Amino acid sequence: MPTPPVGIFTGALHLFPVRIYYEDTDISGLVYHANYLRYMERARSDWIGQLGMDQRGALENAARSFFVVRGLAIDYLKPAQLDDALVIQSSLTALGGASMTLQQSIWRAETQLIDATVRIAFVGGDGKPKRLPKPLREAMSTLLVA
Amino acid sequence: MPTPPVGIFTGALHLFPVRIYYEDTDISGLVYHANYLRYMERARSDWIGQLGMDQRGALENAARSFFVVRGLAIDYLKPAQLDDALVIQSSLTALGGASMTLQQSIWRAETQLIDATVRIAFVGGDGKPKRLPKPLREAMSTLLVA
Amino acid sequence: MPTPPVGIFTGALHLFPVRIYYEDTDISGLVYHANYLRYMERARSDWIGQLGMDQRGALENAARSFFVVRGLAIDYLKPAQLDDALVIQSSLTALGGASMTLQQSIWRAETQLIDATVRIAFVGGDGKPKRLPKPLREAMSTLLVA
Amino acid sequence: MPTPPVGIFTGALHLFPVRIYYEDTDISGLVYHANYLRYMERARSDWIGQLGMDQRGALENAARSFFVVRGLAIDYLKPAQLDDALVIQSSLTALGGASMTLQQSIWRAETQLIDATVRIAFVGGDGKPKRLPKPLREAMSTLLVA
Numbered sequence: 001m002p003t004p005p006v007g008i009f010t011g012a013l014h015l016f017p018v019r020i021y022y023e024d025t026d027i028s029g030l031v032y033h034a035n036y037l038r039y040m041e042r043a044r045s046d047w048i049g050q051l052g053m054d055q056r057g058a059l060e061n062a063a064r065s066f067f068v069v070r071g072l073a074i075d076y077l078k079p080a081q082l083d084d085a086l087v088i089q090s091s092l093t094a095l096g097g098a099s100m101t102l103q104q105s106i107w108r109a110e111t112q113l114i115d116a117t118v119r120i121a122f123v124g125g126d127g128k129p130k131r132l133p134k135p136l137r138e139a140m141s142t143l144l145v146a
Numbered sequence: 147m148p149t150p151p152v153g154i155f156t157g158a159l160h161l162f163p164v165r166i167y168y169e170d171t172d173i174s175g176l177v178y179h180a181n182y183l184r185y186m187e188r189a190r191s192d193w194i195g196q197l198g199m200d201q202r203g204a205l206e207n208a209a210r211s212f213f214v215v216r217g218l219a220i221d222y223l224k225p226a227q228l229d230d231a232l233v234i235q236s237s238l239t240a241l242g243g244a245s246m247t248l249q250q251s252i253w254r255a256e257t258q259l260i261d262a263t264v265r266i267a268f269v270g271g272d273g274k275p276k277r278l279p280k281p282l283r284e285a286m287s288t289l290l291v292a
Numbered sequence: 293m294p295t296p297p298v299g300i301f302t303g304a305l306h307l308f309p310v311r312i313y314y315e316d317t318d319i320s321g322l323v324y325h326a327n328y329l330r331y332m333e334r335a336r337s338d339w340i341g342q343l344g345m346d347q348r349g350a351l352e353n354a355a356r357s358f359f360v361v362r363g364l365a366i367d368y369l370k371p372a373q374l375d376d377a378l379v380i381q382s383s384l385t386a387l388g389g390a391s392m393t394l395q396q397s398i399w400r401a402e403t404q405l406i407d408a409t410v411r412i413a414f415v416g417g418d419g420k421p422k423r424l425p426k427p428l429r430e431a432m433s434t435l436l437v438a
Numbered sequence: 439m440p441t442p443p444v445g446i447f448t449g450a451l452h453l454f455p456v457r458i459y460y461e462d463t464d465i466s467g468l469v470y471h472a473n474y475l476r477y478m479e480r481a482r483s484d485w486i487g488q489l490g491m492d493q494r495g496a497l498e499n500a501a502r503s504f505f506v507v508r509g510l511a512i513d514y515l516k517p518a519q520l521d522d523a524l525v526i527q528s529s530l531t532a533l534g535g536a537s538m539t540l541q542q543s544i545w546r547a548e549t550q551l552i553d554a555t556v557r558i559a560f561v562g563g564d565g566k567p568k569r570l571p572k573p574l575r576e577a578m579s580t581l582l583v584a
Contacts, residue, residue: 006165019152019188021184021187021188021191022187022191022201022318022319022320022324023184023187023188023318023324023326025318025319026314026315026317026318026319027314027317027318027319027321027374027494027497028314028497028504028506029205029206029319030506032314032315033475033479033506033507034315034472034473034475034476034479035472037471037472037475038167038169038472041167041168041169041471041472042165042167042169045167045168045229049229054229055168055228055229056227056228056229056465059175059228059465059466060175066466068466068468068471068514068517069471069514070513070514071511071512071513071514072511072512073509073510073511073512074509074510074511075508075509076506076507076508076509079506079565081202082201082202082205082319083191083195083200083201083202127517168464168465168466168470169464169470169472171464171465172460172461172463172464172465173348173351173460173463173464173465173467173520174351174358174360174460175465176360178460178461179329179333179360179361180326180327180329180330180333180461181326183325183326183329184326187325187326202319205319205320212320214320214322214325214368214371215325215368216367216368217365217366217367217368218365218366219363219364219365219366220363220364220365221362221363222360222361222362222363225360225419228465273371298457311444311480313476313479313480313483314479314483314493315476315479315480321497321498330459330461333459333460333461334457334459334461337459337460337521341521346521347460347520347521348519348520348521351467351520352467373494374493374494374497375483375487375492375493375494
């Protein structure tokens with residue numbers, strides 16, 4: 001039984017809510033900087049799931065295919081804090097045969113906290129690039145923005 | 147502006163949803179055992195917020211009051227997996243002047259994964275026990291189960 | 293090439309150092325309660341490695357065997373803080389055919405911060421209990437304390 | 439009592455060891471991508487401590503000064519795995535009045551896994567940039583590489 005998605009699409013833009021808990025903060029009183037990467041990955045997992053991809057199934061079958069982050073650039077504009085309700089915005093800005101690039105930003109109401117670009121590859125169990133499954137790639141191509 | 151709660155009460159029982167992402171798993175393919183404590187803390191934060199407590203405000207004012215875990219016992223009955231949609235059930239089973247005990251369990255549909263008892267204290271910035279604010283304690287007392 | 297161990301044995305007692313970084317703390321200024329479970333797992337991994345077990349190899353071969361935590365009880369006696377240098381003490385208090393119990397405590401110099409009992413099972417890829425490999429079990433049995 | 443450093447300097451280059459445990463991996467069997475940021479922060483904390491900065495003291499005094507990450511770019515060249523013994527290399531490539539840039543890379547023996555550039559600011563409790571303490575800035579300036 002597939003689990004219902006958490007995020008929503010408005011056109012090609014994917015919106016995903018994240019709540020900030022104790023675990024997310026550090027002694028500075030703000031969110032620990034590495035944790036924003038976790039939130040963006042949650043959003044991408046929801047995004048990819050809504051495109052029909054079963055990530056666990058792909059890992060558990062013989063081919064053991066999965067997505068890996070090849071690189072990212074992130075600007076920390078404003079900090080998030082305990083109890084914040086954030087929204088992750090994700091859009092697909094480039095699509096290759098075995099790779100893609102997403103633009104992701106994090107917002108608290110009208111305030112942008114994070115701006116990031118994330119490069120992703122699709123790989124097999126040997127870690128080598130692998131062509132995206134055709135139905136998935138076709139679904140992605142409809143979401144590509146300039 | 148307070149953020150809307152995520153969990154719901156059915157009587158004195160608090161139900162809180164958790165989704166499992168890549169960050170939650172480890173090389174075994176299952177959820178890393180320490181992470182269930184994070185989910186139970188998220189549920190308690192939602193629970194305490196719905197009782198009217200502003201955790202961040204309490205930390206940021208001069209008294210720096212907060213809740214700490216004094217001890218817990220947990221049984222891992224079944225493992226959670228990537229993409230699981232879980233529910234945390236929490237109920238208050240003991241209430242002192244500066245402490246409380248919650249029974250928390252984690253479920254995937256009808257299957258219980260986790261059974262835990264968590265002892266919590268309310269402390270000040272000096273780490274010493276501190277009486278629970280009266281309105282909060284009164285709200286809690288209505289939720290106490292045998 | 294196996295990596296050198298981090299911890300040391302004094303008789304049957306295993307000592308393992310842990311340093312506290314930003315990632316370990318939360319907004320209270322203290323170590324987040326779930327993180328102590330991570331430190332105890334690091335110590336157990338070092339302990340099991342020194343007994344000759346290759347955890348990654350065991351996961352990667354066809355049988356996919358690994359250790360899972362079945363249950364634990366933990367008392368939080370005193371909090372750890374940023375920059376603390378801690379020591380995890382671990383000793384084996386019970387040993388079955390496919391299970392074991394460890395007593396683990398965490399210390400900052402002469403001050404005990406944590407007292408815990410952890411029940412572990414050895415399982416196969418199907419999640420079912422599996423007899424411990426004989427050489428490993430024999431090595432363990434020499435470390436068993438009353 | 440200050441805790442002894444973990445890393446070492448060879449000239450202006452700081453070397454810091456990191457071991458990979460269960461907590462660091464995910465269902466892919468490799469290290470979760472956000473965790474490399476934790477390792478680089480550990481190395482920076484050791485680096486800054488060796489320059490004479492007491493991070494906890496700076497946070498706990500009235501001014502509540504601390505370092506924040508303003509931005510970073512990271513390339514994931516090869517994945518780290520369970521039980522790996524890694525080394526973080528850090529060098530200071532730019533130094534302003536209230537900011538600095540570090541080049542950080544992660545290695546497993548002769549293999550480079552990660553290449554990153556991290557921009558850091560020094561801020562006060564109000565989140566606004568604050569001049570680096572003079573002795574600290576002078577110590578840093580001796581480590582600046584072209």
